[in-house]
Amino acid sequence: MTKDYYKILDIPEFSSTEEIKTAYRHLARKWHPDVAGNSPDVIKKFKEINEAYEILSDRAKKADYDTARRFYSYAKENHTQNTYQKEAEKNKTDDKKSFNFNWSDFFSKPNNKDFQAKSPQKGEDIYSDIDISVFEAVSGTTKIINMLQTQACPRCKGKKFINGAKCPYCAGKGETSTYKRFNVKIPAGIKDKSKIRLAEEGEKGINGGRNGDLYLTIHIREPKNYKTEGLNILKTIAISPHEAVLGANVTVPTIRGNVSLKIAPNTRNGQKIRLAGCGIEQNKKIGDMIVTVEIQIPRNLTEAEINLYRKLQEISGLNIRERIE
Numbered sequence: 001m002t003k004d005y006y007k008i009l010d011i012p013e014f015s016s017t018e019e020i021k022t023a024y025r026h027l028a029r030k031w032h033p034d035v036a037g038n039s040p041d042v043i044k045k046f047k048e049i050n051e052a053y054e055i056l057s058d059r060a061k062k063a064d065y066d067t068a069r070r071f072y073s074y075a076k077e078n079h080t081q082n083t084y085q086k087e088a089e090k091n092k093t094d095d096k097k098s099f100n101f102n103w104s105d106f107f108s109k110p111n112n113k114d115f116q117a118k119s120p121q122k123g124e125d126i127y128s129d130i131d132i133s134v135f136e137a138v139s140g141t142t143k144i145i146n147m148l149q150t151q152a153c154p155r156c157k158g159k160k161f162i163n164g165a166k167c168p169y170c171a172g173k174g175e176t177s178t179y180k181r182f183n184v185k186i187p188a189g190i191k192d193k194s195k196i197r198l199a200e201e202g203e204k205g206i207n208g209g210r211n212g213d214l215y216l217t218i219h220i221r222e223p224k225n226y227k228t229e230g231l232n233i234l235k236t237i238a239i240s241p242h243e244a245v246l247g248a249n250v251t252v253p254t255i256r257g258n259v260s261l262k263i264a265p266n267t268r269n270g271q272k273i274r275l276a277g278c279g280i281e282q283n284k285k286i287g288d289m290i291v292t293v294e295i296q297i298p299r300n301l302t303e304a305e306i307n308l309y310r311k312l313q314e315i316s317g318l319n320i321r322e323r324i325e
């Protein structure tokens with residue numbers, strides 16, 4: 001029956017292309033079987049969302065759909081289905097301009113069903129997203145994703161029946177949905193919102209038509225607590241006053257894993273330490289990580305710790321000013 005694609009994407013009618021895209025992306029992420037689980041309800045919902053986007057993101061399909069939808073809701077609001085049909089019948093006899101709108105035929109374009117049954121149709125495109133870090137964007141990376149794909153049932157080969165009985169493998173649907181794993185190669189220097197197209201990895205084609213494509217939109221996440229400067233990665237780490245005086249070993253997460261960083265005794269605030277080769281790799285060049293040391297007083301100092309500072313104050317004496325630049 002009728003599907004309200006606007007309702008499915010939870011947007012008002014006449015939403016802009018951008019709004020449609022945003023709503024779709026939000027829902028597609030939320031209902032992606034990788035996230036929401038592999039239950040039939042989730043798969044159904046996910047497919048519905050993709051179907052809605054397929055129509056509403058295509059200018060021509062959307063225009064057709066809007067017209068039909070408006071007509072349909074007009075018919076529904078102002079007439080019962082019965083009187084509507086009677087009127088259609090009346091129109092047919094009244095003047096020769098017969099108009100017999102049949103919603104269920106609407107998406108079976110072209111309307112001639114015999115033609116439709118045999119003509120090859122391209123499968124639907126599928127849209128998904130990949131999040132990468134800014135480091136991966138600069139260096140390039142490979143991401144593994146799992147996509148739910150529909151293909152002809154391997155048992156009945158899409159014929160739905162075996163020896164006159166419903167195929168038990170696909171319950172007579174003729175198709176099955178399984179996850180396919182992709183190693184998606186993301187080239188170095190990719191820009192935010194770029195799309196990667198995996199040809200013919202979308203929904204399967206109908207009647208020998210080519211498969212749809214899989215479009216992956218790249219989203220570059222801004223890393224927390226890191227900055228980049230060319231191929232160098234900049235990071236600030238906090239150490240305590242006593243670590244600054246006595247030295248310490250601090251674990252620093254880098255693009256190449258955790259590195260144990262030696263803080264030398266008598267390290268000053270703002271001092272920079274270079275971790276060679278721990279920056280971004282691009283075109284066979286590799287940057288460094290530059291760590292800036294910041295001396296911070298620990299939170300929640302205990303009474304015992306504060307007493308030690310009092311002791312230090314006594315010992316240091318009044319000439320402390322002279323020893324601080």
Ligand SMILES: [Zn+2]
Nearest residue numbers: 153156167170
């Ligand atoms: Zn089957």
